[in-house]
Amino acid sequence: MTTLAFFDSIPWEMILWAAGKSLFVIFGVVLPLVSYTVYAERRVSAAIQDRVGPNRTGFPTTLLGFKKDLQLFLGGLGQPIADAMKFILKEDFTPAGVKHFYFWLAPCLAMLPLVSLAFIPFGSSLFGEKMVIADVNVGVLGIFAVTGCSVYAIVLAGWASNSKYPFLGGIRSTSQMISYELSMGLSIIPVLMLFGSMNLSDLVQYQADNGWLLLPLWGNGLSTERWLMLIPLTISFIIFMIAVFAETNRLPFDMPESETELVAGYHTEYGSMKFALFFLGEYAAMIVGSALMVVFFFGGWHIPLIPDGNGVGGLSILHALPDWVWGIVNITAFFGKVAVILVFFIWVRWTLPRFRFDQLMKLGWLYLFEIALANIFLAAAVLAFTSK
């Protein structure tokens, strides 16, 4: 093969689209969403606890000699920027006695959940291009494989810190993540049984045509099969949600960093940007979990009566506008749904106290695992009973 032929054989257009979409999703949407989720967490927790929360961060123009600070961002919306500045400018201190390579590797691995965003269809299509970075047939498996790796960040951080509290946090997180990974994987099987494929963008397209899995109101969603499937699917949804809470170390299950028992758990010895990476990784994992819930159960980018990016479906009067408008509306709808679930995450965190560790294990192994397993047979029975 000549050099020229080799260059011609590279699918440049596909590579450019993939790079563009990755840049858009990660830097345009998810990282801002992460920082503003942190802000929302602080404001919502404050409101729930009858406090005010961060409400006044602006630009410190007084440092430049002006009389007053510029309150450009109303209500403290500049807070995430200030937080990021603080983390970046802090001294990056490495304690003595840590295992250096793994100590540095762990915070990098903590950002791994962002990789699984590649499989998630975040919009219908824009200018004829599907809005998913990697449209592969093993999407579900890929996501579980990548999120399964995120436990390494915590385990390595706990072990490499060479200190007892991080070590305990790391051990706890290993057992917790392995336990809940099982019920998470099993709980999603009824969805795959109903749909019969692991391609996430096809799954969303199916829900757009035939009703969301938890809202079967149009297409073949009005059949007896789909309404009977609501029972196993609701059970699936509840188990999946609980498992996502456990996988992302959110509050009722935040054993690895329970600050009342373990100082700060696995990231006790970390400071400055290395700590920030753990922090951001946790929120990125939350976003991935919420995105999965939206894709599996709430119809992904689809809103009833709104056409998709190819001008298919929806009210005919809406086709007067160009298709790319609806493509953007679909992307917004997807991240809007994700944001609603994120607020629910925050709401739960400031409502529930932490489980005891034995309660956590008991819940995971004795209840959720069994219920998820029985749920598969229930779904199979429903499908066998209703299919001709």
Added chain:
Amino acid sequence: MAYIVPRPELTFKEKAYLPSILNGLKITFGHFKKMMRGETKVTMQYPEERWDAELPEHYRGAPTLVKDEHDRERCVACQLCEFICPPRAITIKPMEIPADDKFAKVEKRPAEFEIDMIRCIYCGMCEEVCPEQAIFLRKDYAITGITRAEMVHDKAKLYELGGVFKGLVHKWNPEK
């Protein structure tokens, strides 16, 4: 002897746990809603909202010096406040009033009167001890500065904060 902790019998609803979670979510949402509607009383937003109008009569703010209605310094530089000041925040340098001055009869006045506001503990002993009622704790509480020198109130600053105090000094007032 072992003591067996009595455990309450839980009903199925309590054991199922999810109803109680929903209850908890309802309670926290109630707080959230009240906050959003502005029904919750929250902390005063300090620099914008202030409590100045409600400060009580006996509030002890920054110590200040006062003049009387004839524009005479009431302080006669007796240095009682300097000696009683627990953190030794006050420094007085007395001077004789020259014979050709309008208030030559008073004999003495402070040449320098400095209160170090970093040291001042706002105890009010200077006000209590002053025989001439020349020093008063006023209601200024936001005493700030960028340098230590800025935090030392000199005579001019103290008179500026204090202003004029009219009326008979207690020691000449038979009713007091």
